[in-house]
Amino acid sequence: MRDLVQNVYQAKDTETALNLLNQHQSEAKILAGGTDLIIQMREGNVSPPVLIDISSIHETREIKEQSNTIELGSTATFTDIEKHILFNHCLSAIAKAARSIGSPQIRNRATVGGNLCNASPAADMLPPLLAMDAMVVLKSKHQTRVLPLSEFVTGKEQTLLQVDELLEKIRFQNLTSNEGLGFSKLGIRNALAIARLSMAVYLEWDENHMCKNVRIASGALGLNAQREWDVERFMKGKHLNNSLFAEVAALLEESTMKRLAGRNTMNFKRYAVQGVFKQALDEALEGMDRRKDS
Ligand SMILES: Cc1cc2nc3c(=O)[nH]c(=O)nc-3n(C[C@H](O)[C@H](O)[C@H](O)COP(=O)(O)OP(=O)(O)OC[C@H]3O[C@@H](n4cnc5c(N)ncnc54)[C@H](O)[C@@H]3O)c2cc1C
Structure with a gap:
């Protein structure tokens, strides 16, 4: 590590960690698993003089x-x-x-x-x-x-x-009946790779298969993981069927092209996003079917 850490505290409970944070403020960094922070420190991107290790706090692991x-x-x-x-x-x-x-x-x-x-x-x-x-x-x-x-x-x-x-x-x-959640991720050919594209879909529907509520969130489709608010607004109140899903896939393609314009991942992601969405959606719908059967 480029700059030496001066103190590493092992906090045994939340109160101790909060007292240490209050005492050291911006000098301190929380260390949990360290799988991001230690790499950032090795690369010299951050060099906190104080580390507060919270990995052995039991109450926050529940x-x-x-x-x-x-x-x-x-x-x-x-x-x-x-x-x-x-x-x-x-x-x-x-x-x-x-x-x-x-x-x-x-x-x-x-x-x-x-x-x-x-x-x-x-x-x-x-x-x-x-x-x-x-x-x-x-x-x-x-x-x-x-x-x-x-x-x-x-x-x-x-x-x-x-x-x-x-x-x-x-x-x-937690989910109740008529609700489902699905997740799909692309880019795991190498098991250690960070997601190149991921999506989660939450759906709530009524007995006529109308979309009562929907929340869609994407990862690696812009500067940060985010809710796809426009797509959600478009889906709400509509009948859940294949023609709606095709329209949504087209909408996602369009917004991906706008969001990633000029980046060389755009051409791949504009198509990939549609498949990832469909997989997450199917999984959300399957969740509902599983519950109906149980
Ligand atoms: C080989 C490898 C493969 C990986 N693959 C993936 C992958 O496929 N998908 C993926 O999403 N990530 C992946 N990661 C990234 C990493 O493992 C995750 O982001 C992990 O969840 C970070 O958690 P951590 O406990 O190690 O955080 P740390 O490294 O301990 O901390 C990360 C940051 O969060 C802050 N922090 C941690 N906990 C708290 C808290 N409770 N309150 C306030 N601040 C806090 C720290 O101060 C630090 O700034 C990979 C990393 C490696 C090294």
Whole structure:
């Protein structure tokens, strides 16, 4: 590492981590799994004098459901997520996103909190959590803020996280009947590759197969993972059938061409986005069928 870290603290609980953040402010960086931060430090992109290691805090590693609200602790690793019973059935798209990340060694260390706070355009947990309309709970010594994840991520590797704040947990409503979530990712030929394109689709429909609500989020289709608001507006209130899906695919192609104009990935992604969308959509619809049968 180019510049020497002066102090590394191992925080055993959230309160200790928050006190340390309050004391050291912008001098300090949170270290969770270290799979992004250590690389950035080795490359000399960041050189924090103080590291606050939160990887052994138990309270932030919990994954639980209470009154239909799921709370996903920020230090839960991808292995924790992949194996958790809550993500084995209706929300299996979240386990699928976790399973698609890196290698088993990376998944054992890397955390969901690190993925969100690092906010890479290709961060794989962002699309499914954006599609679930998740909220992030940010804690500092003096206050707690709860923000929509869609507002928390503001650009490429940019978030609204303050220097004295810790992402404590992510919160979202579990699915009920007539709702489904799907996730699809392209670009995993090399198991260690970062996603080249990913998409998550949340759907709610009524008994006549009308689209009551939809949330679509893409990864690596611009500067940051994002909700596809125009497509969502277009789908809402319409009958879910193949002609609608074809129209949506065309819309996605058009917006990809605009968004990636001038980039050499545009020609590939304008077509790829349609297949990735269709896969995520089919998975969301399958989720609904599975529930009907169970
Ligand atoms: C070989 C390899 C393959 C990879 N493959 C993928 C992939 O396929 N898909 C993918 O999305 N990513 C991939 N990654 C990236 C990485 O593993 C993830 O982004 C991971 O989730 C980061 O989590 P972490 O716990 O390691 O974060 P860290 O590296 O510890 O931290 C990352 C950043 O977030 C901050 N931070 C971490 N936790 C918190 C918190 N609770 N509150 C406030 N700030 C916090 C840190 O200060 C730092 O700035 C890969 C990385 C490697 C090295």
